[in-house]
Amino acid sequence: MPIQPSRRLSQYVCLECDERHIKRYSPPRSAKVKYLTSTIMINSPSTPSGTSPSKYSDAVDAPGSPNTQDLELTVQWSTATYRSIATGTSFEKIGQTVIPQEAIPHPFLTHGLLALSALHIASTSDHHSREEYIKTAQSHHSQTVCGFRKAVQSLDKSTCDAVFAMCHIDLVYSFALPLTIELSSNNPIDNLCHIITHIQTSSPITQDNPLSPPSPHSPSTHETHMPNTSQLAIIALTRLNNTLSDQDPSHPVSTYTTTIIHLASSLKTLLHSGGNEETPLSTMQWTYHVPAAFLPLARQRRPFALVLLAHYAVILHAMRASWWVGEWGERIIRECGLALGGEWKGALGWVVDATGVFIDLS
Numbered sequence: 001m002p003i004q005p006s007r008r009l010s011q012y013v014c015l016e017c018d019e020r021h022i023k024r025y026s027p028p029r030s031a032k033v034k035y036l037t038s039t040i041m042i043n044s045p046s047t048p049s050g051t052s053p054s055k056y057s058d059a060v061d062a063p064g065s066p067n068t069q070d071l072e073l074t075v076q077w078s079t080a081t082y083r084s085i086a087t088g089t090s091f092e093k094i095g096q097t098v099i100p101q102e103a104i105p106h107p108f109l110t111h112g113l114l115a116l117s118a119l120h121i122a123s124t125s126d127h128h129s130r131e132e133y134i135k136t137a138q139s140h141h142s143q144t145v146c147g148f149r150k151a152v153q154s155l156d157k158s159t160c161d162a163v164f165a166m167c168h169i170d171l172v173y174s175f176a177l178p179l180t181i182e183l184s185s186n187n188p189i190d191n192l193c194h195i196i197t198h199i200q201t202s203s204p205i206t207q208d209n210p211l212s213p214p215s216p217h218s219p220s221t222h223e224t225h226m227p228n229t230s231q232l233a234i235i236a237l238t239r240l241n242n243t244l245s246d247q248d249p250s251h252p253v254s255t256y257t258t259t260i261i262h263l264a265s266s267l268k269t270l271l272h273s274g275g276n277e278e279t280p281l282s283t284m285q286w287t288y289h290v291p292a293a294f295l296p297l298a299r300q301r302r303p304f305a306l307v308l309l310a311h312y313a314v315i316l317h318a319m320r321a322s323w324w325v326g327e328w329g330e331r332i333i334r335e336c337g338l339a340l341g342g343e344w345k346g347a348l349g350w351v352v353d354a355t356g357v358f359i360d361l362s
Contacts, residue, residue: 069136070114073113073114073117073118073121073136074114074117076117076118076120076121077100077113077114077116077117078096078100080120081113081116081117081120082095082096082099083095084120084322084323084324085116085168085169085172085322085324099113099165100113102161102162102165103162105158105162106147106151106159106162107143107147108143108144108145108146108147108148108151108162108166109144109162109165109166109169111140111141111143111144111147112140112141112144112148112166112169112170112173113169114136114137114140115137115138115139115140115141115144115173116137116169116172116173116176118133118134118136118137118140119133119134119137119173119176119177119180119324120176120323120324121133122134122137122180123176123179123180123323123324124323130180134180134181137173137177137180141173144166144170148163148166148170148202149202151163151166152202152203152204155204163204167203167204170199170202170203171199171203171284171287172324173324174195174198174199175195175324175325175328176323176324178191178195179323179324179326179327179328187335188328188331188332188335189298189299189301189306189309189332189335189336189339190299192298192309192328192332193295193298193299195287196287196290196295197292197295199287199288200287200288200290200292203288229350229353229354230267230268230271230350230354232350233267233311233350234260234263234264234267236347236350237260237263237307237308237311237347238257238260240304240307240347241253241256241257241260241304244304251304252293252297255291255293255294255297256294256304256305256308258291258294259290259291259294259308260308262286262289262290263286263308263311263312265286266283266285266286266312266315267311267314267315269282269283269285270283270314270315270318283315283318283319284315284319286312286315290312294308301339303340303341303344306336306339306340306344307336307340307344307347307348309332309336310332310333310336310337310348310351311350311351312332313328313329313330313332313333313336313351313355314329314333314351314354314355315329316328316329316332317329317330317333317354317355317357329355329357330355330357333348333351333355333357333359334357334359336348337359337360342362345359345360345361345362346361348361349361
């Protein structure tokens with residue numbers, strides 16, 4: 001029997017579950033910050049020299065003193081960061097109590113929570129403090145990698161929930177880091193492809209893994225759940241893909257077809273989740289399912305690949321209020337518009353209408 005994440009974790013990320021069949025997990029009221037605090041005291045080593053903000057150095061150096069910075073990051077997670085990766089009370093209960101409980105026996109998850117909390121603080125700090133918190137985040141994240149990799153390789157019922165939670169924390173961290181360290185000189189298309197490659201190769205949440213949500217079905221021309229604008233965009237992309245295939249036998253029609261299928265599913269999820277409590281995590285599931293064969297096409301700046309990538313960026317743009325998404329969508333859309341020739345820019349008409357991001361379509 002395949003390993004599945006327990007219902008208390010899987011319920012807030014599965015896109016296909018019917019809410020009528022899900023009973024929301026409700027943790028005891030007494031389960032609060034004490035779980036994550038216990039985790040820090042048990043699992044977290046002293047902060048490496050030179051990586052933590054200087055204001056904590058005296059406390060860390062004092063024999064027998066608790067790791068003050070880790071306690072600060074614990075408070076950050078339990079009061080702000082867990083809320084920032086999803087909205088609604090359902091995830092808040094899980095993020096504040098269930099995930100910290102899972103971190104107690106799993107140091108890789110502990111370091112993952114601390115890394116993301118440090119990055120969250122860095123995102124709103126001044127330049128000096130930002131650099132210090134980024135170093136702290138990277139230090140914790142580096143300590144996450146080895147343990148996470150081992151847990152994935154030996155996945156069983158005892159590690160399943162912790163791995164499942166860490167997958168999504170790693171996703172958020174991967175999108176947040178380039179924004180926080182301001183990689184303005186790097187190309188957003190290449191950065192996004194790198195992030196997706198990392199997510200797909202490091203995580204067991206893939207199309208063929210039992211941890212993943214069910215794969216979406218092919219878009220139907222008779223689909224009635226999607227608003228006409230996005231439905232028509234999917235139909236137009238499908239027709240353009242078929243036309244390009246007829247004109248050029250080397251056109252990778254199968255890869256693009258799969259990419260369009262997941263785009264349709266992702267847009268549907270986004271549109272159905274307006275005001276829904278699982279919007280952030282559920283709308284990012286596409287990062288696990290974009291075909292690996294699509295990414296080299298985007299890196300090579302194949303025109304149709306850029307058109308599809310710009311459509312995916314509509315989802316990122318819709319999530320721009322999240323600190324870990326920010327301007328990702330706008331940057332991708334603008335870069336795709338700059339890279340495309342005039343004859344291709346017309347294919348971005350729906351993207352411009354849906355986001356308001358200006359692109360010279362002439």
